[in-house]
Amino acid sequence: QVQLVESGGGLVQAGDSLRLSCSASARAFKIYNVGWFRQAPGNPGKEREFVAFIYWSGRPTHYSESAEGRFTISRDSANDTVYLQMTSLKPEDTAVYYCAADNRVNDHRDPHEYRHWGQGTQVTVSL
Numbered sequence: 001q002v003q004l005v006e007s008g009g010g011l012v013q014a015g016d017s018l019r020l021s022c023s024a025s026a027r028a029f030k031i032y033n034v035g036w037f038r039q040a041p042g043n044p045g046k047e048r049e050f051v052a053f054i055y056w057s058g059r060p061t062h063y064s065e066s067a068e069g070r071f072t073i074s075r076d077s078a079n080d081t082v083y084l085q086m087t088s089l090k091p092e093d094t095a096v097y098y099c100a101a102d103n104r105v106n107d108h109r110d111p112h113e114y115r116h117w118g119q120g121t122q123v124t125v126s127l
Contacts, residue, residue, distance in 0.1 A: 002026045002116040004099050009121030012089055020084040020121060022099030027080070031056045033105045034082045035114060036073060038095035038123075048098060052084060053108035062108055066092075089125045096120040 003025040012018055022034065033055050037048040052073040053062040061073050072085040082099060100114035107113055 002029055002032065002101055004101060004116055004118035006097060006099050006118040006121040009097060009123045011124045011126065013126055014090055016089050016125070017085070017087040018089065018123060020086065020097055020099075020123075022082040022084075022101075022118060024080045024101065028103070029080045029101065030077050032101040032103050032116075033108070034073075034075065034099060034101045035105070035108055035111075036082075036084045036097060036099055037111055038093075038097045039120075040092075040095045048111045049095075050109040050111070051097070053105075054082060056103070064109075086123075089123075091125050091127055094123060094125050096122050 005023045008020040035053045036051040038051050039048045050064050051067050052071055054073045054075055058075055070088045075082040098120045099118045101116045102114045105113045
């Protein structure tokens with residue numbers, strides 16, 4: 001069982017940067033593909049939105065249209081951690097951010113493809 005813990009969220013102003021971390025409890029995490037998703041406030045029934053993805057090997061990476069050019073996903077396999085560096089943050093980036101992992105992912109944009117999820121970290125971007 002892989003347990004994931006996100007950290008690094010917070011309250012920032014538009015244009016600021018944040019780096020989220022996703023730490024794993026199991027060494028098997030090294031061979032897991034990892035995605036970042038988010039869920040905006042006021043939409044508890046809406047499916048989590050795909051943000052970024054990284055293969056177990058570190059390449060390639062994929063981004064949503066809104067994340068492309070502003071966010072960077074990376075991983076430190078030695079420390080079983082995946083990062084999401086977010087820059088030029090906008091109020092519409094406000095959401096709870098989740099990392100998810102699985103060793104087999106066919107459609108990295110589909111949250112149902114991932115068996116393991118963290119508890120989420122809140123990111124709030126003010127004007």
